[in-house]
Amino acid sequence: MAKEAGKTTKAAPAKDAAAKDAPPKKVNPALMKPMTPSKELGAIVGAKPLPRTEVVSKVWEYIKSNKLQNPKNGREILADDKLKKVFGVDKVTMFEMNKHLSKHLS
Numbered sequence: 225m226a227k228e229a230g231k232t233t234k235a236a237p238a239k240d241a242a243a244k245d246a247p248p249k250k251v252n253p254a255l256m257k258p259m260t261p262s263k264e265l266g267a268i269v270g271a272k273p274l275p276r277t278e279v280v281s282k283v284w285e286y287i288k289s290n291k292l293q294n295p296k297n298g299r300e301i302l303a304d305d306k307l308k309k310v311f312g313v314d315k316v317t318m319f320e321m322n323k324h325l326s327k328h329l330s
Contacts, residue, residue, distance in 0.1 A: 265328035
């Protein structure tokens, strides 16, 4: 047991040192380019141009504030009238959501 505890404490500082030496993650500039939402998506996130990352964040805020996640399967989003105009269907998975959002950004 003493050996296991010794290995655990020695391994932790090595991870911390590696994290400090690692270069910072690069953000894809295409994700940060402000894009204009369609009229349908603008009803949810606003009409001003926003980076994709902010659009997705605002859509998630809308979903959570209106309790649109399927209570039986949290990965599913149950679209209300506004989201149906964006998604084109009654429900989507969180993985499909970005595909539908990209159609409404220019």
